[in-house]
Amino acid sequence: MADVARIAGVSGQTVSRVVNDSPRVDPATRTRVESAMAQLGYRPHRAARALRTGRTQTIGLVVSTLATVGNSRMLQAVADAAAARGYALTVVTLGAAPDVASAFERLSEQGVDGAVVLNEATAAARGIAAPRGLRLVVVDAPSGTPGVGVVQSDHAAGARAATAHLLSLGHGTVHHIAGPVGSFAAGERERGWREALGAAGRDAPPVLRGDWTAASGHSAGTALAADPAVTAVFAANDQTALGAIRAFADAGRSVPGAVSVVGFDDIADAADYRPPLTTVRQDFDRLGELAVTALVEAIEGGATAFHTVPTALTVRASTAAPRPAR
Known part of the structure; x- marks a missing residue:
């Protein structure tokens, strides 16, 4: 740093501020200063900085699984946002037997400054105290947890928009293939669906429940396809919707000719489904950016934050008015 300061013609303190x-x-x-650093090939030593500042410039990510598209998208968004802020990222997956307390301990032992907890892992983390000094931001969880930042999509509003869209096309009601029990996102999407039906004076049909996978969507879709009265379906995510569309096709019921289907997430392939999928878009990049920003601010002494990211309905070719009764 002294060499950098000499070449740049500044004090060592100024070099430290740039670093x-x-x-x-x-x-x-x-x-x-940056030109002098490049000329000398100078790179800050992360371990030495950690000894001096008490911070490692590393954050953790706790996630139940990376097998779902939404969680994978969030991992990418968090990794990009962390890199932009100069933080490294350590990932811990919980697997089939969630043990969030152990995950927190592992991260604490690795010296991370804080952690982002994603989606289904947030339910497992409720009531579990993080190790002293480990700052937390949870993605998709109820607000109001003391000392914990929260970032969430407006799932309920997106579900209301999806359901209202189907009703506006003339469908008598909308069936729902929900996500797993215990998932905050799944619960909020189910709540929005019920609210939209209630506002329109319609009773909510029985819920069929999946696990975010296309296979579970196909299973639920097969059951729905057997009922000729079913003309509109709101699926908890795009993969579930994809499985349901295949089930309707297997039963000889076209989408959207016989049944309209709406998904949730607007994954990269949604526009290339057959037919292109009407869905609710989540802004994963914004969620990741806000989660990392809130965590870094908490690490650096700021207050905990709460953010809700809007969702938006994207109408494509998988929804249409119901066929007239013959």
Whole structure:
């Protein structure tokens, strides 16, 4: 650092501020210091910095599984946002037997400064105290947990929009293939579906429940396809919707000719389904950015935050008005 300071013509303290991304350096000076660092091949030593500051510039990610598209998208978003803030990322998956307390202990032993807890893992984390000094931000969980930041999509609003869209096309009611019990996101989507039906004066049909997979969507779709009165389905996510569409096709019921289907997430392939899928878009990049920003601010002494990210209905070719009765 002394060599960098000498070449850049600044003090060692100024070099330190540039290395630590302090806003208290004017752009011209920062450019001069960064040029000197590049000339000398200087790189900050993460372990040495951790000894000096008490922080490792590393955050953890706790997730139940990475097999679902939504969780994989969130992993990418969190990793990108962490890298942009100069933080490394350590990932812990819980598997079939969630043990969040052990996950927190493992992260604490690795010296992470804080952790983001994703989706289904947030239910397992309720009531479990994090190790002292480990800051937490949870994605998709109820607000109001003391000392924990929360970032969530507006799942209920998205589900209301999806259900209202199907009703506006003239369908008498909307059936729902829900996500797993205990999932905050699944519960909020089911709540929005019920609220939209109630606002329209319709009773909610019995819920069929899946596990976010296309296979569970196919199983539920097969049951729904056997009932000719079913003309509209709101699926808890796009993969579930894909399985349901195949089940209707297997039963000789076309989408959207005989049945309209709406998904949730707007994954990258949704526009290339056959037919292109009407779905509710989640902004995964924004969720990841807000989660990392809230966590870094908490690590650096800021207050815990609560953010809700809007969702948006994207109408494609999988929904249409019901066929007239013959």
